[in-house]
Amino acid sequence: MNPVCNLITDEERKIISNLKNNSKLNFDKAIAHEFLERKGKYLEIIEDDVDLNEMLVKKPEYSFLIKVKGDSMINCGIDNADTLLVDCSLEPKHGDIVVASINGKILVKKLNFSYRETMLLSENEDYMPIKVGSGDKFDIWGVAIMVIKDRTL
Template identity: 30%
Template structure:
């Protein structure tokens, strides 16, 4: 197991940034960050968010990415400044509805795949309109039940 030592943290050290939390959930429809649909903001360590102006958070809904370890209720940190490539988990507007998928590039063809073996893969050019909004840097997940959190 590899752990960071304090002297190995990036130069930003322990400074913090506020990252907007957009709502509602990413997988069931999500207005663009340009619509200023900010539900709240979370304070995160600066070294987790290298480009704050291009970063936003969104809640996950559904089970389309459970094989990637992304579950209903998780919070995804999305960086719009990163260039997506083969294997990237991306947030994409598919016919105007925001969704999270894995990008698969084979030759000249890019596809968006669910990380759930029960759901289909399809080529981007088969869709009416697809815009990749950003790459998921990481997710935040509670490991205790919501009922226990309220105590």
């Protein structure tokens, strides 16, 4: 398990726990069925209330959300203002999208391991790769497991 998980304070864990109590979505199934019938769409309607924590967060004690700032990852579907669900219990692997800290700067990048070096890659050709040197203070906080997009107007 990634030692950075231990950086989550007891107070932050309490906030996360309180959020869990408000995570159920209650759907009006009759409205959903009527809407889909009018549109001629025949999809399966989820009949039960949905607890988003149970559905999305497999290890809540090792998970956190982070808001993305910038456009360095747009070519892999991560846009400015997206929210990432990050699991810090996963062992980061080559090719994973990670939240990392290098010399005090927090980044979302694609992890690239080779036998000689570690690099952090952007998914936007406007940004150069970042080579992690032996003198750099480098930590991987966790692996991004989901992108949450806000498409409300």
